[in-house]
Amino acid sequence: MEPAQAQAPSLAEARPHPVREELPQLLKLSGPVVLSRLGIMAMGLTDAIVVGQYSAIELGYHALGWAPTSVVLTAVVGLLTGIQVMTARRIGEGRRDQTGAVLRRGLSYSLWLGIASMIILMVAGPPFMHVIRLEQDLADGASRALMVFALSLPGYAISVAASFWLEGQSRPGPAAIAMWAANIVNLGFNLLLVPGTFGLPALGAVGGAWSTFAARTFLAAAMLIYIARMPEARTVGVFRKPDRDKAAEAEQRRIGYGAGASNFFEVASFASMNVIAGWLGGMAVAAWAIVLNVAAIVFMVPLGLATGAAVLVGSAYGARDARGVNRAGAVSFGITAVFGIAVTLVVWPAAGLIARGYTTEAATLALAIPALALSAAMYFPDALQVVAAQALRARGDVWLPTYTHLASYIVLMAPLAWWLAIPMGQGVNGIAWAVVIASIVSAVLLLGRFWMLARRDRRQL
Numbered sequence: 080m081e082p083a084q085a086q087a088p089s090l091a092e093a094r095p096h097p098v099r100e101e102l103p104q105l106l107k108l109s110g111p112v113v114l115s116r117l118g119i120m121a122m123g124l125t126d127a128i129v130v131g132q133y134s135a136i137e138l139g140y141h142a143l144g145w146a147p148t149s150v151v152l153t154a155v156v157g158l159l160t161g162i163q164v165m166t167a168r169r170i171g172e173g174r175r176d177q178t179g180a181v182l183r184r185g186l187s188y189s190l191w192l193g194i195a196s197m198i199i200l201m202v203a204g205p206p207f208m209h210v211i212r213l214e215q216d217l218a219d220g221a222s223r224a225l226m227v228f229a230l231s232l233p234g235y236a237i238s239v240a241a242s243f244w245l246e247g248q249s250r251p252g253p254a255a256i257a258m259w260a261a262n263i264v265n266l267g268f269n270l271l272l273v274p275g276t277f278g279l280p281a282l283g284a285v286g287g288a289w290s291t292f293a294a295r296t297f298l299a300a301a302m303l304i305y306i307a308r309m310p311e312a313r314t315v316g317v318f319r320k321p322d323r324d325k326a327a328e329a330e331q332r333r334i335g336y337g338a339g340a341s342n343f344f345e346v347a348s349f350a351s352m353n354v355i356a357g358w359l360g361g362m363a364v365a366a367w368a369i370v371l372n373v374a375a376i377v378f379m380v381p382l383g384l385a386t387g388a389a390v391l392v393g394s395a396y397g398a399r400d401a402r403g404v405n406r407a408g409a410v411s412f413g414i415t416a417v418f419g420i421a422v423t424l425v426v427w428p429a430a431g432l433i434a435r436g437y438t439t440e441a442a443t444l445a446l447a448i449p450a451l452a453l454s455a456a457m458y459f460p461d462a463l464q465v466v467a468a469q470a471l472r473a474r475g476d477v478w479l480p481t482y483t484h485l486a487s488y489i490v491l492m493a494p495l496a497w498w499l500a501i502p503m504g505q506g507v508n509g510i511a512w513a514v515v516i517a518s519i520v521s522a523v524l525l526l527g528r529f530w531m532l533a534r535r536d537r538r539q540l
Contacts, residue, residue: 102414110383111255113382116379116383123375126145127142127372128437129274130283130284132437132438133274137287138284138438139357140223142364142367144223144228144284147350151232152196154342154346155193155232155236156239157335158192159188159335162181162182162247162331166178166244176315177315178316179318180319180321184331185331189237190237200229204222204229211357212358223284224288227288228292231288235295235298238295238299241254245306260298265290266290268289273287337472337480337481344485345488348492348493356500359506362440363506363507365443369443370450377462378462381415404533408470412466431444454514454515457514457518460518460522467522468483471528492514492517495516495517
C-alpha cells in the first residue's frame with residue numbers, strides 16, 4: 080500500500096491551478112495583439128486631440144466624417160481574418176511554402192474591398208450626411224472630412240492583410256513596430272495640417288483626415304517592403320503566382336464572414352450614436368467623440384484578451400477537453416473582469432482631467448465630463464462581451480455572437496439612445512446610458528451561451 084500511496088498524485092498535482100496554467104499563456108498570446116491594436120487607437124486619439132484643441136466644432140466634423148468610414152473599415156478587417164487563420168493552418172499542416180499563396184490572395188481581396196469601400200463612401204457618404212437631419216454646416220464639414228477618410232481605405236485594407244499574414248506566421252512584432260511608426264507620421268502631419276504651420280492654411284478636420292491618409296499609406300508601404308525583404312519570402316511563395324484554388328479562396332473568405340458581420344453590426348450601432356449626437360448639435364457631437372474615443376482605447380485591451388481566449392478555448396475544445404474549455408473561459412473572463420473594474424475605477428473619477436486633454440471649451444466639457452463618467456460603467460460588461468464572443472467562435476459557435484450583437488446593439492441600443500437622448504431630454508448622457516445597458520445585455524447573453532454550451536459539452540465529451 081505504501082508504494083502505491085507514494086506514487087499517487089496529490090489533488091493539486093492532478094488538477095493544476097487554472098491561473099498558474101492558463102494565465103501566462105493568455106497574457107503571452109494577448110500582449111502583442113494589445114500593443115498593435117493600441118497603435119491603431121493611438122492614431123485616432125492623436126487626431127481627436129489635435130483637432131479638438133484646434134476647435135471643438137472641427138472635432139465634431141471629424142467625428143461625424145469618421146463614423147461611416149469606421150463602420151466600413153471594421154467590417155473589412157473582419158472579412159480579412161481568414162488570412163490569419165489560413166496562414167496558421169498551412170503552417171500547422173507543414174505547408175509553409177503555401178503561405179505566400181494565402182498572402183497573395185489576401186492582398187488581392189483586400190485591394191478590391193478597399194477600392195469598393197472607397198467608392199461607396201465617396202458616392203453615398205455626403206448625401207447620407209445631408210439626409211439624416213444634421214445642421215447644414217455640420218453635414219458640410221463632416222462630408223469634407225469623410226471624402227478624405229475614404230481615400231485612405233485601400234491602403235489600410237492592404238496593411239491589414241499584410242499584418243494578419245505576419246501574425247499568422249507568429250511574427251506580430253514587425254506589424255506593431257510599423258503601426259507605431261505610422262503614428263509618428265500621423266502626428267507630424269496633424270501638427271502641420273490641422274492648425275496650419277509654416278505658412279500652410281489651417282485645414283482643421285480635413286487636415287486630420289489627410290494625416291490619417293498619409294499614415295495609412297506609409298503603413299501599407301512599410302508592411303509590404305518588410306515582407307518583400309524577408310529572407311524566406313521566396314521560400315514561402317511570396318513572389319510566386321499561386322495556382323488557382325477555388326476551394327481555398329472560398330474558405331479564406333468564409334472564415335471572415337461571421338467576424339465581418341459581427342463587426343459591422345457593433346460598429347454601425349456605435350456610429351449611429353454620432354448621428355444621434357448630431358441631432359443634438361455640434362457641441363454634443365464633440366462631447367460624444369471624446370466619450371467614444373476613450374472607450375475605443377480601453378476596448379483594445381479586451382480585444383487582445385479575446386484573441387488569447389480564442390486560442391486557449393479553441394485548443395482545449397479541439398482536444399475534447401471539456402474541463403479545459405471551462406477553465407480557459409473562466410480564466411479569460413476573470414482577468415477581463417479585473418481589467419474592466421480597474422479601468423472603470425480609473426476613468427470614473429478622472430473624467431474631468433481626461434476630457435480636458437481633448438478640449439478646453441467650457442460648453443463641450445460641460446457635456447463631455449458627466450457622459451464620460453457615466454460611460455465608465457460600460458467598460459466592465461463591454462470587455463466581457465467581446466471576450467465571450469471570441470471564446471464562442473473558438474469553440475465553433477460562429478454565428479451566435481453575430482445575432483447577439485445585432486439584437487443588443489442594433490435592435491436595442493440605437494432606438495434606446497434616441498429615446499433617452501431626445502424625447503426624454505437626457506442628451507449625451509442618454510446616449511451613454513443606452514450603451515451601458517446594451518453592453519450589459521450583450522455580456523449576459525454571451526456569457527450565458529458559453530455556460531450553456533460548456534454544460535452540454537461536459538456531458539457529451
